[in-house]
Amino acid sequence: MEQGERRKFIELWWPRLKRMCVICFLLDEYWEDHHIWSCKRVKDELCRVGVKDWAVKKIQSKYETASCCYRCSRPGDMCEAAQVGLSQGCLEPDMIVPVVVMGWLVEEMGLKGIVEEVAGREIKDVHDLFGWMMRRHYERTLSYWGTRGFAVWVEMMMLNKKRFEEELGEEFESGSGCSDEEMKSNEEWDEESD
Numbered sequence: 001m002e003q004g005e006r007r008k009f010i011e012l013w014w015p016r017l018k019r020m021c022v023i024c025f026l027l028d029e030y031w032e033d034h035h036i037w038s039c040k041r042v043k044d045e046l047c048r049v050g051v052k053d054w055a056v057k058k059i060q061s062k063y064e065t066a067s068c069c070y071r072c073s074r075p076g077d078m079c080e081a082a083q084v085g086l087s088q089g090c091l092e093p094d095m096i097v098p099v100v101v102m103g104w105l106v107e108e109m110g111l112k113g114i115v116e117e118v119a120g121r122e123i124k125d126v127h128d129l130f131g132w133m134m135r136r137h138y139e140r141t142l143s144y145w146g147t148r149g150f151a152v153w154v155e156m157m158m159l160n161k162k163r164f165e166e167e168l169g170e171e172f173e174s175g176s177g178c179s180d181e182e183m184k185s186n187e188e189w190d191e192e193s194d
């Protein structure tokens with residue numbers, strides 16, 4: 001799939017995905033009444049491997065300097081607050097870190113392979129995973145410079161694109177968030193950069 005098309009999907013779906021528990025959705029569990037941030041499953045799974053709070057672990061693991069918006073974990077150019085140098089004020093939830101960690105940790109999500117594919121090596125443990133994902137990715141993701149964690153998260157979302165569209169897609173039928181003109185310029189941009 002072309003970068004422009006992937007980017008369109010992620011940008012269109014971000015507002016929807018951030019309002020739900022993507023993890024429970026992907027696990028076919030009840031997902032509608034809570035957010036990733038308050039997901040008991042995330043808390044329990046992480047506790048099992050010795051991580052009390054992923055948000056604290058994230059801060060301790062430290063993002064590579066200027067690699068992304070430290071709050072929402074998206075590439076700086078994708079986050080409105082970070083774009084103007086105010087990522088401290090970013091109010092977007094971080095859906096990247098918990099989804100990547102759970103995708104690696106919980107076999108039933110069927111996403112572990114993608115993490116190691118993007119990493120190009122075996123991930124030893126959850127600490128290794130945090131350390132790895134918080135570094136810059138060597139190539140652009142959706143035309144943005146971002147972290148390895150963001151790159152792998154996009155792969156995870158793309159792998160489930162059909163499922164999101166089939167199960168939640170009716171909300172979007174009345175129009176796309178990206179105009180044809182915007183798409184055209186994105187595609188041109190992609191051609192130049194590839």
Ligand SMILES: [Zn+2]
Binds near residue numbers: 023024039041042
């Ligand atoms: Zn959940």
Ligand SMILES: [Zn+2]
Binds near residue numbers: 072087092
């Ligand atoms: Zn942000």
